[in-house]
Structures are given as C-alpha cells and as structure tokens.
Amino acid sequence: MLPTPSSSTQATQLHRHIWQCKSLLADIHHQLDALDSGPESADITAKRTALQTRSSQLEGRLAILRTALAEALNKAQRAAAEPPVTPKTADRLPSDSQRASNQRASKAKGERTGKGADSKQPEGTAQPEAQTPLKEPGPPVSGKLEVTIKINQFPDEIKTVDNGWKQFLVDVGVKEVRITVRPKVFKKIEDAQANYPQWVAVITGQMGSPIPKGFILEQPNIQVFERKPKEATSEDSEL
Known part of the structure; x- marks a missing residue:
C-alpha cells in the first residue's frame, strides 16, 4: 500500500x-x-x-x-x-484458547452462585438503562467568515500609505481593526461627511493577520447610507 x-x-x-x-x-x-x-x-x-x-x-x-x-x-x-501501540501491549492480549477458558470459568461460577445466564431478576428490580455512546460530529462543511463593522463618525486619524491608499483604525470594543482601502472607496466616507448631517458606513471584509491590539481586515468594502433624523410626533410638537 x-x-x-x-x-x-x-x-x-x-x-x-x-x-x-x-x-x-x-x-x-x-x-x-x-x-x-x-x-x-x-x-x-x-x-x-x-x-x-x-x-x-x-x-x-x-x-x-x-x-x-x-x-x-x-x-x-x-x-x-495518541500513544503509540507497542509490541508489549499486543503480547499481553489473551489468546483464543485463554478467552474460551475464561468464558467457561465465568459461566461455571455463575451457575454455582445462581446468577447464570438462565437466572431471573426479582420482580420490581429496575433494569439498568443502556447508555448510548456519544457520536462524533461529521466532517465540517466549507464556509466563509465575513466581518461587518458599522461606523457613523469620520475617522480621527487617517494615514496615506502606498499608492495613495487610505488607512485608519476602528475600535470595535474588544479589538482594533486596521482597514486599508483605495482612495476611490474612502471617498464615499468623505462625501457622506460633507453632504449628510447623519450617516452610517457599513464596512465588510474578512479577518486577516493579527496586529498587537486586533487584526487586519482583508478585502474591505464600504457602503454609505444617509440617516434621516426621526420626525417629532404631534404630541411632542404640542409640548
């Protein structure tokens, strides 16, 4: 083989x-x-x-x-x-003749004590329930892990890196995410900051390499939406 x-x-x-x-x-x-x-x-x-x-x-x-x-x-x-199987372990396994002899001795002992195969348990004695062994889960299916981040504030610090790409950090609570996008993509956030009173940017991508306080977002994509303030109700206007 x-x-x-x-x-x-x-x-x-x-x-x-x-x-x-x-x-x-x-x-x-x-x-x-x-x-x-x-x-x-x-x-x-x-x-x-x-x-x-x-x-x-x-x-x-x-x-x-x-x-x-x-x-x-x-x-x-x-x-x-897993520990390797050594020849000594195999030598300690009983042979066929030894197993047959042990079975005959166990059967004879059960007949002497009245607990052989034909003995019946007293009425009212609960039968022990057989425990079903837990099965291991099957092989995993293929999937794709995507990260979604929402921001509604313009980044405080923006760094210009190679080829004019824009790089900034987003604090998501427990980690920091480093995002690097093309100038054309980052312009969506700049236009929203300039034209909308309120807005939200949805940033999606894949979890990349780790950094000291978080990770890098790979293949990021940005979509920007305008957020319109809620209109005051008639009751609020009367007050």
Missing part, C-alpha cells in the same frame, strides 16, 4: 497554496487600481468585470484552503496526542 502524506506535509502544501492565492489576489487588486485611475471604455469595463470575477473565485478557493488547513492541523494534533 502506498504511504499517504502526513498531516504536517499536507499542512505545508496548503500553506503554499494559500500564499499563491494571496499573491494572485494582490496582483488583481493592483490591476484594478490601475484601471480605476485610467479613462473608462468598453474594453476597460469588460476587463474590470473579468478581474472581479477572478477575484471572487480566488476568495472562494482561499476560504476552502483555510478550512482544509485547519482540519490538517487538528488531525496532526490528535495524532501527536
């Missing part, structure tokens, strides 16, 4: 595939930035659509690879925790 790859070898391969997917996604994002900075045309629109489709496919594959990596790491930990 051919040897199967160990869990550690599989995890190494999955790490390499994940790195390749991230590199391809980064290249696609750079191409999209270049298209956004240029003039619009039918060819540019078609190319942008193809790149966005490819980006969605890579994100789905990246989620599957991350799930498979978690399974491989868990399998490796379980294998490391």
Whole structure:
C-alpha cells in the first residue's frame, strides 16, 4: 500500500497554496487600481468585470484552503496526542484458547452462585438503562467568515500609505481593526461627511493577520447610507 502524506506535509502544501492565492489576489487588486485611475471604455469595463470575477473565485478557493488547513492541523494534533501501540501491549492480549477458558470459568461460577445466564431478576428490580455512546460530529462543511463593522463618525486619524491608499483604525470594543482601502472607496466616507448631517458606513471584509491590539481586515468594502433624523410626533410638537 502506498504511504499517504502526513498531516504536517499536507499542512505545508496548503500553506503554499494559500500564499499563491494571496499573491494572485494582490496582483488583481493592483490591476484594478490601475484601471480605476485610467479613462473608462468598453474594453476597460469588460476587463474590470473579468478581474472581479477572478477575484471572487480566488476568495472562494482561499476560504476552502483555510478550512482544509485547519482540519490538517487538528488531525496532526490528535495524532501527536495518541500513544503509540507497542509490541508489549499486543503480547499481553489473551489468546483464543485463554478467552474460551475464561468464558467457561465465568459461566461455571455463575451457575454455582445462581446468577447464570438462565437466572431471573426479582420482580420490581429496575433494569439498568443502556447508555448510548456519544457520536462524533461529521466532517465540517466549507464556509466563509465575513466581518461587518458599522461606523457613523469620520475617522480621527487617517494615514496615506502606498499608492495613495487610505488607512485608519476602528475600535470595535474588544479589538482594533486596521482597514486599508483605495482612495476611490474612502471617498464615499468623505462625501457622506460633507453632504449628510447623519450617516452610517457599513464596512465588510474578512479577518486577516493579527496586529498587537486586533487584526487586519482583508478585502474591505464600504457602503454609505444617509440617516434621516426621526420626525417629532404631534404630541411632542404640542409640548
């Protein structure tokens, strides 16, 4: 029988595939930035659509690879925790003749004490309930973890990084989330701050690499909505 790859070898391969997917996604994002900075045309629109489709496919594959990596790491930990079976343990197992002899001795002892197989329990004696062993859950299904953050205030500190991208932090209570977006995407928040008395921005993305006080939000997307103040009721106006 051919040897199967160990869990550690599989995890190494999955790490390499994940790195390749991230590199391809980064290249696609750079191409999209270049298209956004240029003039619009039918060819540019078609190319942008193809790149966005490819980006969605890579994100789905990246989620599957991350799930498979978690399974491989868990399998490796379980294998490391199980004690190996030594030949001495196998030598202590009884042979067929020993098992038959033990069964005959147990049956004879039960007949002498009146507790053989044919003996009946007194009436009114409760039968012990058989306990059903717990079953392990089946293999997990593939999924995609998405993070949703809502803000209604303009960020206090905004840093301009490579290629003019905007970077800012959002405090979500227990962690800080570092968000980096293209200037065209961040302009949605700038326009809302300038044009709306009240607004809310919905930021979605995937949990990325950890930072000292939180994590990085990968593939962020921002949608901005105007919030209209509630109208005062007639009773409030009379007061």
